[in-house]
Amino acid sequence: MSRPGTRLDSKKVNSELFTLTYGALVSQLMKDYENVDDVNKQLERMGYNIGIRLIEDFLAKTGSGRCYDFRDTAEKIQAGFRLYLGITPTLANWSASGDEFSLQFEANPLTEFVELPDHCLNLKYCNILTGVLRGALEMVSAV
Template identity: 55%
Template sequence: MATPRPNQRIGDTAWSKMPKVNGELFALTYGSLVTQLIKDFEDLKVVNQQLDNMGYNIGVRLVDEFLAKSGVTNCADFKETAEVVAKVAFKMFLGINVEVSQWNAEGTACSLLIYDNPLTEFVELPPSAYGVLWYSNVLCGVLRGALEMVQMRVEAQFVKDVLQGDEVSEIRSVLCSVLRLSSLELKGMIEEAMGDEYKED
């Protein structure tokens, strides 16, 4: 039997320590959220944006918990960061293993391949939503928000989805810039993203 790689071991350990939520309840709750957004906005492209925005705010909040509970140290570059996201973060919070592939020559763009997505349990999209609604788009927002808090500005978008007939769900992630922020600027970014609850009296 092959020995698990370091990031995989870290992810497995972190997952074993996390409180668990019933998978069926989790999927149905997320499904209810998406359904309500569709009713509220009707335009599926707007729903995609709303899911991305929600995910961004979640990602901003998850960083502290991730760093505290995973024990992961600073990553040297975007490639190392992507591996940590795939093997540790996805495992820690969703209990799934994600594969990193299709790097560009510069090491600034890659694909995250999701074979088992707990958000899509019990879901079947109508053909009219194919190519328009990215049902799990909240995950793209989570990536953006979390990585921005560690000073990496990225673009993330689904390019494949098992709900649309693809064999695997694929998030294409592109590093746009590495932020060089002072502590004051970073504090301001966090306050803007998290709202009044973060601000000190």
């Protein structure tokens, strides 16, 4: 029998497990490659491979159809972050022509417990996310 107030929030536990597992992955890549630029490339490549598979799941879960314009694409990217990472980035800094924008994160679960040593200052720790976006967008011919 569990006591009231001692039950762990399963979403919080899952998020922390994901964060720590990702940190262990990046740490292992740093040991394997020893070169920060190679680790950045590997993280992007891994993300790309995830993205080309994740887009099918996203389309199935959301029932999303073809994007009408770039703003619609941005909103679906935002929905993907909400669905898979539980965060909703802000769509900001739209260019005058409407073909560029920024994703701004108030919180990023990947960086929750991260402290990078000085020799890793050029590490693009979240480069896996850019790979996921590239892979997913290529699969729907948006890139």
